[in-house]
Amino acid sequence: MPERAAERLKAADETQTDEDVIGSQIRELRKAKGMTLQEVADSAGISVGYLSQIERNQSKLPIGVLKKISTTLGVQINWFFHASDVPADEKDIIVRADNRRKLTFTKLGIQEELLSPNLSGPLEMLMSTIDVGADSGDYSHDGVEAGIVISGTLDLWVSGQHFTLNAGDSFSFKSTATHRCANPGNEPTKVVWIITPPQY
Incomplete structure (x- = not known):
């Protein structure tokens, strides 16, 4: 976790977070994951009205509640503190290599880094690192996606067709x-994906 984010977490433990930055990020991530206000609220143990107020920056956000929301949305709590580490003139435009938001799917052997600055636009860009032997399994969702293999080998299945x-x-x-990807090689595979609309 970036040092500044860690300091903010410590300082916020008994107070509130910078919800004017975090509320919109919660909404972006929830929508990208296709979750309703009700689903997130139920899982986090809060009311729909309260969650709606949080997303619209109209209510205080104690750190304990943010931790529950983070767990529900499948991210580490420092996901929401990246915005505070971005210079004002770069916000929503630039993503520095050492400040990418990350998700790790431990059981799948796939790590993903968000390359686009946010999830509020019409598309998202990801860098996936697929471990040797890792397999995403079949899945599908709305939208269109494209990508390029940066290194390694990628097995890709689309509607039953297989490509290497x-x-x-x-x-x-x-x-x-229905699509699926896997790494049949002997080194990690890196793939950049562009997906619209965002599905992170």
């Missing part, structure tokens, strides 16, 4: 098609 891609190869398909 190497570094420099790219692809695009409708996300409503």
Whole structure:
């Protein structure tokens, strides 16, 4: 966790977080994950009205509540503190390599880094690192996605068709098609994905 974020967490333990920055991030992430206000509120043990106020920056957000919301949305709490580490002139435009938001799917062997500055726009850009032998399993969702293999080898299935891609190869398909990816090689595979609308 960045030092500044850690300091803010410590200072906020008995007070409130900077909800004018965090509320909109909660809304962006919830929508990208396709979750309703009711689903997140129920899981976090808070009311829908309270969650709605948090997202609209109209209510205080104790750190304990933020921890519950983070767990529900599947991210570490420092996800919401990245905005405070971004210079004002770079906000919503630039993502520095050492300040990417990250998700790790431990059981799948896939780590993802958000390359786009937020999830409020029409698309998201991700960098996936797929461990040797890792397999995403079949899934589908609304939208369209495209990508390019940066390093390693990628097995890609789209609507039952199988493709093997190497570094420099790219692809695009409708996300409503059942798709799956895996790493059949002997080194981690890195893939940049562009997805619209955001599905993080």
